[in-house]
Amino acid sequence: MNKPEINYPSTNLANNALIPKPMKVIATNSAFGLDSKTAIFTNQTATGFEAVGQYLAEKINGQTNIVVPVNISSEEAVERIIFIEKSDALESTSPEAYQLYIKNDSIVLNARSAAGAFRGIQTLRQLIPETANDTLAEQPMWLIPTGKITDAPNFSYRGAMLDVARHFFTVEEVKKYIDLLAYYKYNVFHMHLSDDQGWRIEIKSWPKLTEVGAQTEVGGGAGGFYTQEEFKDLVAYAAERHIEIIPEIDMPGHTNAASLSYPFLNGNGKKLSVYTGTNVGFSTFDANKDEVYAFLDDVIREIAAISPSPYFHIGGDESHATKKRDYINFIQKVEPLVKKHGKTMVGWNEIAQANIDSSTVVHLWNEPHNALKAAENGSKVILSPASKAYLDMQYDTESIHGLHWAAYIPVPDAYNWNPETFVDGLPKESILGIEAPLWSETISNSAELEYLAFPRAIGYAELGWTAASQRNWEDYSKRLVQQVPFLKRHDVNFYRSKAVDWE
Ligand code: TNX
Numbered sequence: 260m261n262k263p264e265i266n267y268p269s270t271n272l273a274n275n276a277l278i279p280k281p282m283k284v285i286a287t288n289s290a291f292g293l294d295s296k297t298a299i300f301t302n303q304t305a306t307g308f309e310a311v312g313q314y315l316a317e318k319i320n321g322q323t324n325i326v327v328p329v330n331i332s333s334e335e336a337v338e339r340i341i342f343i344e345k346s347d348a349l350e351s352t353s354p355e356a357y358q359l360y361i362k363n364d365s366i367v368l369n370a371r372s373a374a375g376a377f378r379g380i381q382t383l384r385q386l387i388p389e390t391a392n393d394t395l396a397e398q399p400m401w402l403i404p405t406g407k408i409t410d411a412p413n414f415s416y417r418g419a420m421l422d423v424a425r426h427f428f429t430v431e432e433v434k435k436y437i438d439l440l441a442y443y444k445y446n447v448f449h450m451h452l453s454d455d456q457g458w459r460i461e462i463k464s465w466p467k468l469t470e471v472g473a474q475t476e477v478g479g480g481a482g483g484f485y486t487q488e489e490f491k492d493l494v495a496y497a498a499e500r501h502i503e504i505i506p507e508i509d510m511p512g513h514t515n516a517a518s519l520s521y522p523f524l525n526g527n528g529k530k531l532s533v534y535t536g537t538n539v540g541f542s543t544f545d546a547n548k549d550e551v552y553a554f555l556d557d558v559i560r561e562i563a564a565i566s567p568s569p570y571f572h573i574g575g576d577e578s579h580a581t582k583k584r585d586y587i588n589f590i591q592k593v594e595p596l597v598k599k600h601g602k603t604m605v606g607w608n609e610i611a612q613a614n615i616d617s618s619t620v621v622h623l624w625n626e627p628h629n630a631l632k633a634a635e636n637g638s639k640v641i642l643s644p645a646s647k648a649y650l651d652m653q654y655d656t657e658s659i660h661g662l663h664w665a666a667y668i669p670v671p672d673a674y675n676w677n678p679e680t681f682v683d684g685l686p687k688e689s690i691l692g693i694e695a696p697l698w699s700e701t702i703s704n705s706a707e708l709e710y711l712a713f714p715r716a717i718g719y720a721e722l723g724w725t726a727a728s729q730r731n732w733e734d735y736s737k738r739l740v741q742q743v744p745f746l747k748r749h750d751v752n753f754y755r756s757k758a759v760d761w762e
Contacts, residue, residue: 272361272406276741277385278717279444279724280734281410282351290402291361292395293319293387296338299329305345307373310499312343315380322387322748323401341366341383343376351411355446359383359408366403374501378444382408385442389744414678416641416692417723418447418505419650419716424454424516425537426476426703427483434496435705436712439751441500443720448497449505449572449694455515455534455542457482460490460506464557465521472516477700479535491565498567505605506566508558509574511581511589515542524551527580537700540579546589556596563600570620571597576607587613594619605641608633620691624649625665627682634689642678643694648719650697650711654754660701661711670756674718674735677727695719706752713746713753714739736760 272286301312312329319327327341334340346369349356357370357379368383370376383403391399419440421428428436437448452459458472461484473484485493490506497504511526515534518525525531526545534542544551563571573593578586590606590613597604598616605620611629615621617637623630623644630640642648645665652668653661666672678693695716702708717739721730736759743761746753755761 270404272404276738279721283409286406293401301343356411377501414692418694420449420696422451422699425699467520472520507572511544512578543580546585571602572605575610639691673715709752
């Protein structure tokens with residue numbers, strides 16, 4: 260390596276616009292010049308590290324057009340190196356912890372696992388300035404401020420949910436959303452795959468679910484579904500971004516599309532017809548029929564086989580057409596089916612009415628008392644309180660998409676709450692993390708999805724990753740403004756809230 264003599268201008272790592280805000284930042288007031296003479300070297304024995312290096316190179320290329328080689332054998336033309344290393348000597352024990360050490364001529368990223376390295380390169384991506392400095396060297400150079408970042412997540416579960424049932428979203432639309440979530444260090448993508456208005460995943464042993472149940476959506480559109488191959492492709496795509504996909508099949512309510520496909524499933528005693536409206540709570544499986552559980556055994560088996568996530572979400576919400584006794588019986592019969600196929604059950608907070616296993620996870624949306632009950636029983640809780648964390652809630656009365664049954668959620672309100680104290684008496688140890696659900700009654704394409712999700716989903720990313728003591732709206736909103744070039748570069752239709760000084 261022959262290093263050129265460059266007088267780097269001083270840049271200050273402490274003035275970064277990183278979201279989520281990292282645990283610790285120490286600035287050393289110089290710069291690393293990212294240019295065509297930079298190379299990436301990664302650990303090549305531990306799984307996934309090289310792929311993280313390649314992902315970084317791809318993203319650098321997408322932004323700057325420079326080609327940064329990964330793990331090349333000759334270092335001749337190389338002047339500066341980004342090392343991506345495995346290290347167990349990090350302060351935090353989180354598998355997603357990382358440490359970035361940025362100096363003039365090298366960047367060292369240390370992580371326990373490829374997941375940690377992946378989170379670390381998102382930080383690095385966010386530090387690459389929009390524009391190159393063309394005066395320092397013969398070729399354009401992007402100046403990354405030097406210093407040290409030590410970071411780890413506050414919560415191990417940082418999720419976003421998309422309802423692909425009320426309106427269908429294509430594989431490409433879902434991938435675009437996953438890409439954006441990855442940039443903000445999300446690690447879970449929950450897919451709401453079935454509801455009254457549509458069934459969205461191929462089940463080979465019950466083909467009418469997609470031949471009949473998938474052909475509709477809210478408003479009368481054509482609907483759609485993912486073949487098992489497409490679902491596997493989505494799972495792999497998310498996994499490359501160290502995001503786990505949790506599939507949800509909602510039951511025993513929200514099941515009109517399934518019952519329309521196979522009428523023996525229906526338990527509400529009413530004549531079935533296509534449903535393309537937005538009411539909830541009218542449909543139910545018949546909880547007293549063995550054939551219903553045999554059907555569910557097949558559905559869960561087929562999905563579990565193509566879903567590496569340890570979790571399987573059974574919905575369980577708003578089963579107003581199911582008698583309470585039947586509901587409890589149903590949940591207690593489905594839980595062993597989920598277990599039988601090697602998965603941990605997750606369900607919306609209503610499931611805590613049943614006698615559930617302590618390994619089952621309860622997903623809070625509207626009933627703190629059921630979250631508390633579950634926690635007392637040893638279950639972990641995911642927090643998605645509708646009044647704070649629902650991405651489908653309108654910003655205000657002028658919002659062009661969304662609902663407002665739980666609240667209007669302006670951008671500052673989405674950020675200004677503390678998941679750790681939201682449910683009075685819920686111990687932090689019981690909280691797995693937070694999730695921001697996006698129900699799709701009022702949205703049907705990427706532009707509409709993005710209008711509701713951005714910028715609020717960026718704030719939820721910080722609520723999941725950054726400790727409460729480090730969060731502050733004033734400081735956050737300034738960092739949020741600096742996301743605009745990234746959002747524009749990726750053609751994200753974000754909502755320009757008046758509460759943010761976009762400049
Ligand atoms: C409630 S939240 C629902 C969904 C709706 C949503 C709309 C939950 C578990 N159930 O069925 O789509 O409200 O905001």
